[in-house]
Amino acid sequence: MKAVQATAFGDPSVLTPVELPDPAPGPGQVTIDVSHATVGLIDVYLRQGLFKDRPGLARPPYVPGLEVAGTVRALGEGVDGLAVGEKVVAMAGDGTGGYASVFRSDHRRVVSTEGHALDPALAAAAVPNAVMAHIALTRAISLAEGERVLVHGALGAFAAAFPGIARQLGAARIVGTVRAGRLAQAAATPLPYDEIVDSGDLAGALGDEKFDVVVDPVGGALRTRSLDLLAPSGRLLLVGNASGEWDHTLPSNALWYGNTVVAGFNAGGYVPAHPEAVPEAARAALRAASAGLLTTPVEVLPLAEAARAHEKLESHATTGRLLLAP
Numbered sequence: 001m002k003a004v005q006a007t008a009f010g011d012p013s014v015l016t017p018v019e020l021p022d023p024a025p026g027p028g029q030v031t032i033d034v035s036h037a038t039v040g041l042i043d044v045y046l047r048q049g050l051f052k053d054r055p056g057l058a059r060p061p062y063v064p065g066l067e068v069a070g071t072v073r074a075l076g077e078g079v080d081g082l083a084v085g086e087k088v089v090a091m092a093g094d095g096t097g098g099y100a101s102v103f104r105s106d107h108r109r110v111v112s113t114e115g116h117a118l119d120p121a122l123a124a125a126a127v128p129n130a131v132m133a134h135i136a137l138t139r140a141i142s143l144a145e146g147e148r149v150l151v152h153g154a155l156g157a158f159a160a161a162f163p164g165i166a167r168q169l170g171a172a173r174i175v176g177t178v179r180a181g182r183l184a185q186a187a188a189t190p191l192p193y194d195e196i197v198d199s200g201d202l203a204g205a206l207g208d209e210k211f212d213v214v215v216d217p218v219g220g221a222l223r224t225r226s227l228d229l230l231a232p233s234g235r236l237l238l239v240g241n242a243s244g245e246w247d248h249t250l251p252s253n254a255l256w257y258g259n260t261v262v263a264g265f266n267a268g269g270y271v272p273a274h275p276e277a278v279p280e281a282a283r284a285a286l287r288a289a290s291a292g293l294l295t296t297p298v299e300v301l302p303l304a305e306a307a308r309a310h311e312k313l314e315s316h317a318t319t320g321r322l323l324l325a326p
């Protein structure tokens, strides 16, 4: 199969096109002929070696890539409910394997998209992240109907899944924040935000408005500022650190003053421990995608240009969810 390997920890130039043997499915596994593989910041962190000391995470040489869309190529022993040729999306458990023409997955992380008229590029871009957003909003916190939700980094790959799922769960108002340079793009987004405001001028844009839930994949100073945006007993849902401010801390006394709940969600840890969470979240994600609630621009590059995709992501030069096509 065609693949791209990270041959060492380092800059994007370590991403090297290679030919590898086709993987075969073991018991409980499925192989997929990949049409699109997603590129996300987690791929960048793994390639940089940021998590190299965490047990169970990839070490070079490895094939990066967390999520794919494609068609079922072969079924391993004991897998039922899926058929060869069926259109699917899949998520990796360990963040690897996606940058390839064939992807092997545990069948519990494979979601059939048959019967949903979904463009495969959008399916890869949106459905796995929406599955995670649903699990985060229903299990890490319990979003209730009528609540007000704020999403930071509103157009980012993972963030983009939250407004549609929050809308589906009955949120009354959904506001996004972006940095000033993304405001024009925000004005044109089809994502179901009620409003997207400048994260550099929250007071000016939001006045005294408060939110029951703040979804934060950005971190850093914006995370601290979020505490003032929460209604009493509000929940701050931490799902990433796109700012790169890894040493950032929250003032803990502000949490009990505000009756604030801080919850963390990380799919890589949650889903392998709770595979039973996936089917309901997958049904919700597919309904949301079919209803147009997850529609977001995508940018597709050839698989061999994985290094260029990482450069674009790291230099904030993306205009939509980045995908690789083998």
Ligand SMILES: NC(=O)c1ccc[n+]([C@@H]2O[C@H](COP(=O)([O-])OP(=O)(O)OC[C@H]3O[C@@H](n4cnc5c(N)ncnc54)[C@H](OP(=O)(O)O)[C@@H]3O)[C@@H](O)[C@H]2O)c1
Pocket (backbone or CB within 6 Å): 039, 040, 041, 042, 132, 152, 153, 154, 155, 156, 157, 158, 159, 178, 179, 181, 182, 199, 217, 218, 220, 222, 238, 239, 240, 241, 242, 243, 244, 265, 266, 267, 268, 313, 316
């Ligand atoms: N918890 C989970 O299960 C999970 C799943 C997927 C991803 N993640 C995490 O979520 C984060 C985002 O990943 P992604 O793949 O969605 O990346 P992405 O597509 O690059 O999105 C990141 C977003 O954050 C914005 N941003 C970056 N630095 C910022 C700053 N200092 N202040 C304000 N906004 C800033 C970016 O805006 P610009 O483009 O304008 O810079 C972009 O919209 C990463 O930390 C990733 O590890 C977590």
